[in-house]
Amino acid sequence: MSKKIFTEREIKLLSGNPYVKSVSSKGITYTDEFKRLFIAENEKGKTPRQIFEENGFDIEIIGMDRVESSGKRWRAAYRENGVTGLRDTRKGNSGRPNDKELSLEEKYARLEAANNLLKAENELFKKDQLCRKEAEEVKLSAEQKFLLIHSVIEKYQLKSMVSYLCETAGVSRSGYYNYFTSQSKEHREKRDAEDEIVKEIILKAFNFKRRKKGARQIKMTLEGQFDTIYNLKRIRRIMKKYDIVCPIRRANPYKRMIKATQEHRVLPNLLNREFKQGVPGKILLTDITYLYYGNGQKAYLSTIKDGSTNEILSYHVLKRITLDLATDTLIKLKKNKKVKLAKDAFIHSDQGGHYTSPTFQKQVKKLGLGQSMSRRGNCWDNAPQESFFGHFKDEAFIKPCSTFDELKREIKSYMNYYNNYRYQWDLKKMTPVQYRDHLLNAA
Template structure:
């Protein structure tokens, strides 16, 4: 059948990994339901790292590595009876309902032949100076690879995602009527403020499957090129980081040719697509 032995086994390995990942996600959701809905944290647990593990094993027969709980440490800590940030069980449930995920409408169909339809967004960290950290939020046109909007911030607050959207609204008017923005299931994108602004801009919203970076691969790829081709370590201040980012965005959009864009830079490729349309 013309299939190599290595290709055959790689196919099944990937398939098995997908099944394992799906099973792990279901198990993780079950753990969260036990922790919060049955309130074991408010009745039995005082030290999260140890007693939570023992409670789950002894009362529910669930043996999990402590690292499994790490994504939920903040939520668990906030619900502790002696926590300064204690959130009552009903309030916690309300907060979870406010943050809503969206279906994966994109399904990795990144190239749909139209500029301004599929928009990808994400946030990455930037290390500069002597171990300092900043954050970069971008919105990328999946068809042309053009960065349509970006924001650099010293904080991961909601403003970094909201300001990126506002810049998109202010600077670009060539989006299609059925345009939608695709992201992961991060806090910023499930936040009601972000989703409200998306709707006000007339955009649809799509999200990757949980923990699956391949569902937003072109955006991740851009961050990789960005970090390889910039010299952030030479920057000492946030303002210098912003200048470095601005310089690279200009170079990337208008001068950096890409093989899969007929060797054209993103902005020129978009102009070519629009002429043909």
């Protein structure tokens, strides 16, 4: 257990997360829903750190010790007792106390019911993600949970398990019964019919002049072109319900996430475009770019480049633009035995959220590096790194890659080619590795 004590400010920040049931100066109690989500995502291959960060937790506040110990405890509980092992059964945390001791048959029946519910929930997650162009955080609405519980009850003949399954899914039993009453059914059918009409009107605005639009543009187009006024919330609800998505300038959830709970710090420009200083391992340049491959798939590449030799010292590629993309590139730099950092070495980047992050800046200090940043909106302050990405996208065979593994193999192949076999005019017609050796021998 971590010995870290939370401050009042940290307690307030943690309490604002919907997946936190309660928090004190010494510990956090997570909701059962988050534990189930953790297990489902962990089984898909995500790390505990990824899962916590993607659900709004700041690792700097919680600490990796707590994250790892919580994940280990939940996995052990799940292996032993399935979904029921993830429930908080402490007095005062689990709702109405259970005075009756359950028989072995009843315990087994509950365990099987909860497992069936989790299977159905995972299937729904998969179907929902297949409908999306990019993987996003998936949260079930109360309506989806009601339908999910109903399908499990019908499929496995579990009419006596309504209360238990509602509790497991985190919804009220009264809400479940109210949702399936005849009156509610008539109301839903009427609302769905109205929504269908509104959807058609919204689609006219959405496709007006064959230019796709976001909710606010749709609202203004409806008023200006169709003399129709809809509330912005209503437009967004209909768009979400019928999966009407504007592909232009969509908000980046990871950018919001990594800036949510900590003060990010912008640092001065120490480099001042003095890229070539004739000393290998002194000026390190870093940045992130996106890569489109296969059938509309997207990945992100982070690199660290030696400003003096143009050699790529480390790189990392992920399907998501999380903080790990930048921090893992630093870890790989540290593990690269061929890299020898010069005295007063520092790393230069733009002012992106990854590089202003306290986590990234702390890791930079651990490596004994200084840190420098380009002026806001000035790409020329990191021009050699931008130039590398341009050559990389022109020369590497990225688009033909059909899978993520194939993409990683192509990137690895190109990095080897670039460092060892791609001769550069400005490096006295040498490769980056040859020029690095040349500078070291001349010193």
